[in-house]
Amino acid sequence: MTSAATGTGLAKAEFEKIREYFYRRTGIQFADSKRYFVDKRIEHCVRAAGFDTFAAWFGALRTGDRPGLLPELISQLTVNETYFLREDYQFDALLNSVLPRVLAARGGPDRIAGPVKILSLPCASGEEPYSIALRLLEEWPHIDTVDVEIHGADIDGEVLERARHASYGERSLQRVPAPWLARHFSPVGAGRYQIDDGIREALTLRQVNVCDTAAMRSFRDFDVVFCRNVLIYFDDLSSRRAAENLYGAMRPGAYLFLGHSESMSRISPIFTPTRLPEGIVYQRPTGAKR
Structure with missing residues (x-):
């Protein structure tokens, strides 16, 4: 052997x-x-x-x-370890800065045509997109009047199955406030909790490689993309390809969140860095052609 x-x-x-x-x-x-x-x-x-x-x-x-x-x-x-509400200052930025700009750019909360689309890629076992859903449900004032689509995608089909089942242990849930846990999760034994059916069924999950340009063409018109802590594993060529594919998945003016140790400025000039009170995000230029 x-x-x-x-x-x-x-x-x-x-x-x-x-x-x-x-x-x-x-x-x-x-x-x-x-x-x-x-x-x-x-x-x-x-x-x-x-x-x-x-x-x-x-x-x-x-x-x-x-x-x-x-x-x-x-x-x-591939490394899939994550937990709910990780780097939550970016979720603060989503609610307090990014979504108000998205709504304003698309006509305001009372006139917006079509859903606000949010993508989490890679979503691993689902903690990130479900965190987005929880923050919106608990804290976003327009959640009852504005249609929101949350999509998760990952290269690993096994973790996507775990995301669909949405059963989590104490380590993943350590930062979830107790009232949220009581409202949105059900105990399923051995210290594990499953997120409610309504939230699970509202999340769209798909398998994709962010470097696969042909496969990424099916992702379109996202207003917000979370792509955190994955580009650091790519070389320069793969990072640029991933950036271009994310760019193609976004509306003009849409916003991209990267991990705290990542910088698009070292990868590609196609996004515009935008400083918010909560930190830096990257924006697809509003005048960019599809």
Whole structure:
């Protein structure tokens, strides 16, 4: 058996093969410093799929003979840990600064045509888009009169299934106020709570790779996009492609939220940085053509 099956780690050539393959399929590139992280997860993939060698597993992966291998690889090599109301100053910005501007640009809350569309990508197991829904339900004064669509998308089909089920433990829920937990969740045993059916059914979830330009063309006319803490995993080329795809998914004048350690200014000039009281967001220019 080769190194990946015996637990001694990938050989250098094996690591290079899987790194290049994963980059081509997802746009995510692992640095040499992530070698141990990749080793352990590839070992799991090889064993879980019933292969004795990395070579046999990788051969089946590349040829597509076992369709489930790629989804499992993506699930293992993408980081999906999150929790409700993470970096909540950005949700403050959404309610206090961004949505008032969106409504004003689209004719005001009484004259707006069509829904306000919000996208969370990557949404992982759903904590971010459900956080947006909770903040709107609890704190946005126009929630009863303005139609809002919240969409979540992720490259990992497994976490999307968890988002659809929407059952969370105490770690994910630690920042949810107790009254909100009582109003919008039901206990399902063993310290877990499931978000109410009405909220779950209102959320649209789809699988997509943000670097896949063809697939991203189906995302259009979003007023607000949250794309937090994913661009840091891309190289320059993949980051620019992702930025262009997000740009295409947004209305002129729409707003983009990135993670606190990310900056669009280092990626692409197509967005305009906009300083709000709560921090920086990035705006698709209002005069931009579709």
